[in-house]
Amino acid sequence: MPHVRVQEAPFDAGREIAALTEGRRDVGAVATFVGLVRDLNEGDAVSRMTLEHYPGMTERALEDICAQALARWDLVDLRVVHRVGPLAPGDAIVLVAVSSAHRGEAFAACEFVMDYLKTRAPFWKKEVTQAGERWVEARASDDDAARRWSEGGAG
Amino acid sequence: MVTLLYFASLRERLDCAREQVALPAGAPTVGTLVEALRARDGRWSEAFAPGRDWRVAVNQQMAGAATPLKPGDEVAFFPPVTGG
Numbered sequence: 001m002p003h004v005r006v007q008e009a010p011f012d013a014g015r016e017i018a019a020l021t022e023g024r025r026d027v028g029a030v031a032t033f034v035g036l037v038r039d040l041n042e043g044d045a046v047s048r049m050t051l052e053h054y055p056g057m058t059e060r061a062l063e064d065i066c067a068q069a070l071a072r073w074d075l076v077d078l079r080v081v082h083r084v085g086p087l088a089p090g091d092a093i094v095l096v097a098v099s100s101a102h103r104g105e106a107f108a109a110c111e112f113v114m115d116y117l118k119t120r121a122p123f124w125k126k127e128v129t130q131a132g133e134r135w136v137e138a139r140a141s142d143d144d145a146a147r148r149w150s151e152g153g154a155g
Numbered sequence: 156m157v158t159l160l161y162f163a164s165l166r167e168r169l170d171c172a173r174e175q176v177a178l179p180a181g182a183p184t185v186g187t188l189v190e191a192l193r194a195r196d197g198r199w200s201e202a203f204a205p206g207r208d209w210r211v212a213v214n215q216q217m218a219g220a221a222t223p224l225k226p227g228d229e230v231a232f233f234p235p236v237t238g239g
Contacts, residue, residue: 035239051238052163054231057215082238094239114239120217122231123238124163135164138208138235 002066002078006058008085013095016079020099027076031106032097033114039089041136044129049136051084051093054122058082065116069098072112073105080113082123112149119146157188157224162233165209168202178224185211186220188230208235 003019005011013034021027039046066078076099083093096113100106125136156175166172179187193200203209211218212231224230 053238054160054162054212054215054233057212057231060215118239119236121238122162122212122233122236124234125237126163135234136237138237 002063002070002080004059004062004066004079005081006053006055006062006084007081008083011081011083011092011095013092013097016081016095016097020077020079020097024076024099026101027099028101029103029106030097030099031103031110032095033110034092035094035114037087037089037091037093041127041129044131046089046127046129048086048088049125049127050086052124052126053082053084057122061121062117065113065120068116069109069113073100073109075100075105075109078109078113080117082117082121084123115142115145115149118142156226157228157230160229160231162231164234165202165232169198178226183224184220185213185218185222185224185230188224189220209233210235 013032017030017032020030037046037049062080062082066080069075069078079095079097081095083091087093094117096110096117098106098110098113100109119142126133127136157178159174159176161169161171161173179191181187189203193203210233213222213224214229
């Protein structure tokens with residue numbers, strides 16, 4: 001059963017991985033992705049940011065993405081933890097952890113979940129630069145990354 | 156009545172996070188609702204101008220202009236997402 005969480009507090013990636021594998025003997029691979037806040041975006045220094053989301057829909061969207069991954073690959077389990085609220089450069093924003101019998105499925109599903117999360121989960125970043133606050137613009141490259149999963153490309 | 160929610164830059168541009176509105180007459184859709192919002196004033200017509208990049212969810216599922224609406228629905232408008 002996929003575990004999805006949206007929270008302001010930091011997360012401990014090691015603890016999340018441990019929860020994914022605790023008491024199991026059928027897991028041969030865990031692939032994880034951790035996204036962090038960078039101090040540079042679009043050429044400007046970023047001092048901090050705030051992540052807004054759509055409570056209720058966010059969790060549903062993440063659960064739906066996990067369900068699609070489970071339907072597509074032979075996985076044991078998944079975990080997605082996404083932070084909201086104020087964040088600073090170096091802070092971890094998101095964790096995706098996928099367990100499976102073999103690494104191929106775990107790697108592919110982890111990348112798929114991140115690509116879909118980037119384009120389908122209702123989060124919005126507002127960053128603070130020297131010029132003031134600004135909303136982060138969506139990137140066409142993220143749409144391209146998500147699209148390849150439905151065009152028979154990678155995976 | 157339906158509940159409308161606005162997020163992120165769209166909420167700031169419209170200076171509105173949440174409101175209740177009556178559905179347009181006839182067979183209301185997201186498209187006819189957006190037409191009614193555009194007719195409010197310049198700020199609303201500009202925010203929802205053709206070619207502006209916004210997304211809509213109905214009852215927390217991604218939707219489109221043709222999605223039908225019924226009383227009690229929750230309709231959310233927002234810019235393209237930027238999480239992760």
